[in-house]
Amino acid sequence: MLNILQALYLWEHSKEINSIKEKAAEHFVISAKLDPHNPNAFRYLGDYYSQVSLDSTRALKCYQRALSLLPNDSYIGESICDLLDKEGKESLEIAVCREASEKSPRAFWAFRRLGYLQVYQKKYSEAVQNLQHAIRGYPTSADLWEALGLAYQQLGMLTAAIKSYGRAIELEDSRVFALIESGNIFLMLGSFSKGVEQFQDALRISPQNVAAHYGLASGLLSLSKECINSGAFKWGSSLLEEASETAMASTTLTGNISSLWKLHGDIQLTYAKSYSWMDEKQGLQDDELAFTNSILTWQKTCFSAAVLASRSYQRALHLAPWQANIYIDIGIAVDAMCSLKEKEINNLYALQLPEKMTLGGLFLEGYNDEFWVALGCLSLDAALKQHALIRSLQLDVSLASAWAYLGKLYKKEGDKRLAQEAFDRARSIDPSLALPWAGMSADSYTREIKVDEAYECCLRAVQIMPIADYQIGLANLALLSGNLTSSQVFGAVRQALQRAPHYPESYNLNGLVYEARHEYLTASVFYRLARCAICASEKGSNSRLRDISVNLSRSLCKAGNAVDAIVECENLKKEGLLDSKGLQIYAFSLWQLGKNELVLSAVRTLASSVLSLEKTSVPGCISFICRLLYYISGKESAIKSIMKMPKDLFQSSKVSFVLSAIHALDQRNQLDSVVSSSRCFVVSPAEITGMHILIALGKLVKHGSENCLAIQNGVNHLRKTLHMYPNSGLIRNLLIYLLLCNREWNSIHLATRCLVVCDSDYQKEEDFRSPIEILGAAAVACYSGGNHSDKLSLPTCRGQCLSGHEAIQRLQKWLRQEPWNKSARYLLILNYLQKAREQRFPRHLCILLERLTSVALSDQFHSKRDQYQKFHYHIGWIGLKYMESQYKLQSVSPGIELNFEECSKEIRYSWHMWMAVFDMVKGLIAISSQDYLQAEEFLSQSCSFASDESCLFLCHGAICIELAKLQCDSHFLSLALKSLKKAKGTSPAPLPFVSLLLAQVEGSFGSETKWENNLQLEWFEILFPVN
Amino acid sequence: MKLAWLRTQDGAHGDSVWTTTWVPGNEESPALLLTGSLDETVKLWNPEDLSLIRTNSGHCLGVVSVAAHPSGRIAASASIDSFVRVFDVQSNNTIATLEASPSEVWQLKFNPQGTVLAVAGGGSASVKLWNTSEWKLVGTLSIPRPEGVKHSEKSGTKKFVLSVAWSPDGRQLACGSMDGTISVFDVARSKFLHHLEGHCMPVRSLVYSPIDSRVLVSASDDGHVNMYDVEGKTLFVSMSGHSSWVLSVDVSPDGAAIATGSSDKTVRLWDPKMRAAVQSMTNHTDQVWGVMFRPPGGPGVRTVQLASVSDDKSISLYEYS
Incomplete structure (x- = not known):
């Protein structure tokens, strides 16, 4: 014992003097001999042999002895392992660690060492166990967590790897390796933004790290592709710009990494294919030059990005010419260049270049099916295309893209049956591929599917891949299937514009979509742009130009700009391109300007051309002529003209409606036979009910006197019709409306009973009155009607007791759904007012009424639009004033009188009455x-x-x-x-x-x-x- | 033994300059410098003041190699799309266009006698020989497939031939491959002789010593410059010093010095006797793709010049003494 203490003292104080250490070692030897179970003696001896006398065999022996006594001691264990490591005895090292770890579960150092070694030897699954165990001993060792992460990553347990790396980063935030690897895993898992964050962190710590640069750039590329696939082109482009900068920064760090250049090429190619035209610049439609320039600039940007892509790919290839895929990439980039500058590249060799480069890739890797698909796309020769695609299918029969392109090829070749088959196969293999869906919608004729279905297919294609061609196709199908107002179509054509600004059709379709949305001015701007685009492309056929001009004049006319519309039509007329549609617009615009002589001459031209028209456009033309004649030369002359026309022109429901309407106004029934013969073309249920309504209204007019409509006649007719079509809400509503209009006030309770209010449908039908409005009105009518017929001053209607409460509820629902609807609010107020009256003005109802009224008033205060509203406006102020004084409520606005007088200046018709009423109210207040x-x-x-x-x-x-x-x-x-x-x-x-x-x-x-x-x-x- | 910087032409091309060669001088004109670039052009320069004599277009992709006929009258250029254009140096008239399968044309070299143009055949794992009288393919020197490896489709990429060199007597030809091996052929008998091993990464450039047909110098991506005894099939000097790939190598006309260009943006001069670099030129700002000594001969040239071209779009000239 003494020996060892002495030795320790000497050892500790020896510093670097070896002689003293030797002395200490002697003491250690003695103590070891005396006490062979003292690990310390052996440990220090080991230190002595390894550090001083450099006798590693002895050192090992001593350490091993010490370790067998103290297996948990990390110092001894590490010393042995370091010694073994120095000598390259890896297997011995592992054996030592294993032994220690088996001996004691607390020999954490052994587990750690073993874990590291196994990671090094790529025995990841064993490494994971040992590292996990070691972490129990050293829970805050970032190295261990990092190694564990690596092991998990190699085993493919990516989530676990991310967690381990995350722990390492938590413990030490400067772990670049962990940051980069977890970034890579995030990219692999598809959570690109998280990956990008990791790489950005890594770059902050180590700004020269090429792996981090590469990861960041590829993360941004993937992110931007996500954006672009969802249609956010501008966002995608900005991400790509950032990615390109990052990639370039890394190429300046090391210029000889092929994959970096390839990445840069990928980024630029994506940029070339997604850079969007800025359509925000207004006023382009007036300046053809500016428009052409802006498109040229766009094309130039795309082209130069494609050139950059091709150059970067070439650099990548120059660095690694054995990489087959880069040949394909160059082919694709060159193809993109050619497609952007079709006009300027007339060298046939340049056009064949993509094909040749693809062949280069195939020479190196002929077994790669995707290369064959690329050849199938890039080749110019149809036979070679087909061969390449079939070859790729031989290599992999379930390659959906090959089937899809094969379908496209067959379709181009005109073999519809094979095309259909190929598309169907592609779709069944991979339904998330856009092309087969687009193909399916494109050959809707041969498939005999309906336009709606084709539209759905194309919509799917557009949703999968926002490509301008698909989007334009979608808009065309929407035009046919009547889906132009859908916001999906709107979004699609707007996007199509960004990617195909040189294509006139995209403007034309934008115009059509805007027109369908009733934004005629914007629509006309687009039509003008479409015309500019045709002129710029220099190959616009006359028929395209005519169609667009007709569209333009129509939208101008709809926008109320008849003058410009006429100018457009006259331009067309000069060139002899004015067809029947144009002529109709021309006549209509002239009529709007009141130039009746010119209108009549136009109508005459139109009428003479009717017989040469297509069958489908005849009814529209005829009804247009009839209506114009009626408006210009009056009923009698219109009837005369109609009588003169050949009867077979009236064989359509459209014409029948116009004729019936004119007939309804004609007391002499001159058109009786014509109308009745044309009515047999009214077939669809909606048209039939419409016709019945027209007949009922006609009866109102015909049988009524000058000032009074024959409501009962109308009611009778409608009753009969309702019996035939009990489901028709339209007829029901009109019937009730007429019942309410009836001056005799005796059928109001009937009216409310007829009413069927369905919560769901009153928004869809564009009736002149919605059922709920009629219900509210009926409730009000009950009140006023009752007041009129009964001699008592404040009666309530007998018939409506039940519906009163219900009406208020319905009206509230309605107001909740359409808070902007003034008549809903008005009816609700009136209903509440009545309720208040019935209950003799309880205070809570008065407060409620006051609130409602003041809301309604403040609404109208902001939107003084028409007389109808002003009517409410006055009565509101008056009512408010009255209630305020009557019930001593807190004043809402002190200037009620001022307000009233202010607005009373704008009254034109009943000013006296209003002033009288207001004075009366003031008088009542004074009383x-x-x-x-x-x-x-x-x-x-x-x-x-x-x-x-x-x-x-x-x-x-x-x-x-x-x-x-x-x-x-x-x-x-x-x-x-x-x-x-x-x-x-x-x-x-x-x-x-x-x-x-x-x-x-x-x-x-x-x-x-x-x-x-x-x-x-x-x-x-x-x-x-x-x- | 040293290099002295003479002049640099910045922005000589619109993009990276990838290859250079000297067009030997003859009775009609002094030696000229020919460069090829990623910008799809080949340019001819007057070495006196590095002034541009002519720009040849006609390639659709980047130019990877240029070679000059020993007579100085004909030159050839090859682009990435494996399109070889043979043209008259004076008039730029196209003499022939040699089309090969894509990926099968890399380095070009005329034999010293000027009768054959050797083309490193890339993915075909061979060197193609074209005669210069009729521009016909006269031979293919294929690297034999390693024994035991069956005709698998991947072996082509392993032996991807990047570089080619003629021995001064024109009897032998060596080519460097992607896997780091160098193959030596007997041209007259069109026979594969043997491999030279030592590099572990692609050999992008190799050259015989002009004074000794036994000595072959090679440059590789592994950063080493190796000297082989071709007859003895042995590597006798391996020099390291570049911190990145060695892209190009040339031996001085006196056989005493080796110049290299590298991805580490330097041009180095090596003394094979000392087995070390003696000088490092750092005037380029990007990787140096080509170095070449001006061949001796021609009027009015007393010193030896070295040209280097780089990714930084510039050409530099040095005086070697």
Whole structure:
């Protein structure tokens, strides 16, 4: 024991003096002999032999002895292993570690060492176990976590690898290896943005790291491809620019890595294929030169990117000419260059270059099926294409892309059956491939599928791959299938524009889509651009130009710009390209400008051309002519012209509607036979109900007098029709509407009973009135109708008791769905008002009403648009004022009167009435505050505004009596007499209270007979009417 | 033994300059410098002031190799698409176009007698010989497939032939492959003689010593410059010093010095006797693809010049003494 202490002392204080160490070693030897179970002696001896006397055999022996005594000691273990490592005895090293690890589970050093060695020897699955065990001993060792991550990664356990690397990075954030490898794994797993983050972190730590640069650039490339595939071209381009910079930065670090150049080529090629034209520049349609230039600049950018791609691929190839895939890449890049500059490359050899380069790749790797597919795409010769594609299918029969391209080839060759077969195979192998879907939609004729189905197929192709050709095809199919308003089509054509700005059709389709969305001005801008594009491409045929010009004039005409539309048409006329469609637009625009003479001559030309038209466009043409004739020369002359026309022109539902409409207005029924013969072409249910409605409306007009429509006739017809078509909401709604319109007010409860409100459908149908609106109106009508028929002052309608509450609920739903809808809000207010009346104005309802009204008012305050709205506006202010005073609610806006006067200036028609009503309200307010003199003033003012409104006079009379009573002034009494008499005189129906009050006045003047007469009148006319 | 920088032509080409050769002087004109570049052109330069004499176009992809006939009247250029154009140096008239399968044309060299153009055949694992009188293919020197390896399709890429060199007497031809082996052929008998081993990465350039047909110098991506005794089939000197690939090598006309160009952006001069680099030129800013000594002869030249071309689009001239 003493020996060892002495030795330790000497050892520790020996510093670098070997003689003292030797002495210490002697002591260690002695102590080891004395106590062979003391590991320390052996340990220090081992140190001595390895460090001082450099006798590694002895050192090993000592260490081994020490280790067998103390297997957990990492110092001893590491020393042995280092010694063995130095001598290159790897297997011995492993044996030592294994032994120690088997001896003691706490010999973590052994597990660690073993783990590292096994990773080095690529025995990853064993390494994982040992490393995991070692981590229990050294949980904060970043090295261990990193090694574990590597082992997992090599075993393909990528998620586990990411976690391990993540732990290593957590422990030490400067772990470049872990960052790069986890970035690589993220890229492999497809989470590109996470990968990009890792590489960016790695670059921050080690800005010269080529692997990190490569990873970052390829991550950005993948990310941008994701963007581009989803159609976000600009985003993709900006990512590509960043990626290209990164790749270039790394090539300046090391220029001789082939894969870096290939990556740069990939980035540039993707850029060339995704760089989008900036269509935001407005005003291009006016300046043809600027437009052409902007397209040329776009083309140039794409072309130079393709050139850069080709150059980078060539560098990659120059560095590694044995890499077959780079030959293909060069071929693709050159092909992209050729496609961008078709006009300028007339050298046949340059055109054949892609094919030749692909062959180069195939010479090196003839067994690669994808190279054969590339040859099939890049070759110019159809036979070679077919051979290449079939060869690739021989190598791999389930190569979907080969089948797809084969289908395309066959389609081009005109072999529809084979094309269809090939596309079908490709689709069944890989449904996520865009081309077969596009192919399927393209040969919808041979497949005998409907346009809608073709549209769906093409939509799928576009969604998989946003390629301009597919997008243009989609828009064309949408035009045929009537899906132009769909936002998918909108997005597609907008994108098509970005990638094919040199293609006139893309502008034309954009115009059509905008036109379908009722944005005519934008549409006309696009048509103009389309024309520019045709002129720029210099091979636009006249028929394309004509179609676009016709489209342009139509959209101009729809936008209300008849002058420009006429200019366009006249230009066409000069060139002799004005066809029947153009002529229609021309005539219509002229009519809008009121140039009737010219219109008639145009119509005559149109009529003379009718017989030479295609069958499908005849009805449109005829109905257009009829309508124009009606508008310009009136009913009689139109009827005459129609009678002159050959009858076989009317064989269409379209024409039948126009004829029926004219017929409905004609009291003399001159068109009876024509109409009835044409009606047999009305076949579809929707058209039939439409025709019935037209007939019903016609009956209203025909059987009615000058000022009064024959509603009952219409109702009768509609009842019969409804019996035939009980499902038709349109007929039902019209029926109810007519019932409500009926002046007799007796069928309102019927109306509400007929009503079928279906929650789902009232948005779809573009009726003139939605059922819910009618319901609300009916509820209101019940109230006012009831008021009219009943002699009592505040009755409720008997028939609507049930529907009142329901109506309010429905209206609330409606308002919730269409918060912008003014009539919904209005009807709701009215319904609530009625409810409030029924319940004698409970306070909570009043508050509710006030809120609703003020919301409605503030809405309308911002959008003073038409008279109809202003109507609500006034009544709203008045109502608000009244309620405010009546119920002493907190004032919403102090300037109600000001507001009212402000807006009353804009009233044109019923200004007097409004002023009268407002004064009356002010008077009523004065009464309620018991300021009777003021009230009298307001009311007399009100009477002066509206001299034929009996109620106002009644009010005035009443207040005068009250004043006379209070002030005992006969002046007021005479005023009262005058007003009451006037009230009685002007009122069409006997008013309540008038006679009573009159009696009172007459009585005060002392005329007993008049008093009695008046009382009797009151008694018999109002309280107990004779009938 | 040293190099002295003479002049540099920056921006000599629109893109990386990949290859260079001297067109030997004759009675009509002094020696000229010919360069080929990624920008698809071949340019002819006057070495006196590095002024441009002519730009030859006609290639559709980058030019990977140029070679000059010993007479100085004819030259050939090859591009990545395996398109070889043989033209008259004076007039730039096309004499012949030799088309090979793509990936099967890399380095070009005329034999010292000027009767045969040897073309390193890339993926075909062979050297193609074209006679210069009729421009017909007269022979193919194929590297024999290693025994035991069956005709698998991948073996072609392993023996991808990148470089070719003629012995000064024109009897022997050596070619360097992607896997680092050098194959030696007897041209007259069209017979494969043997392999020379020692490199482990692609051999992009090799040259016989002009004074001794036994000595072959090679440059490889493994960063080494090796000297072989061709007859004895042995590697006798292996020199390291470049920190990256050695792309090009040439031996000085006196046989005493070796010049190399490398991916580490330097041009080095080596003394084979000392087995070390004696000088390193760092005027290029990107990898140096080609170095070549001006062949002796021609009027008015007393010193030996060295030309180097680089990815930095420039050409440099040095004086070797």
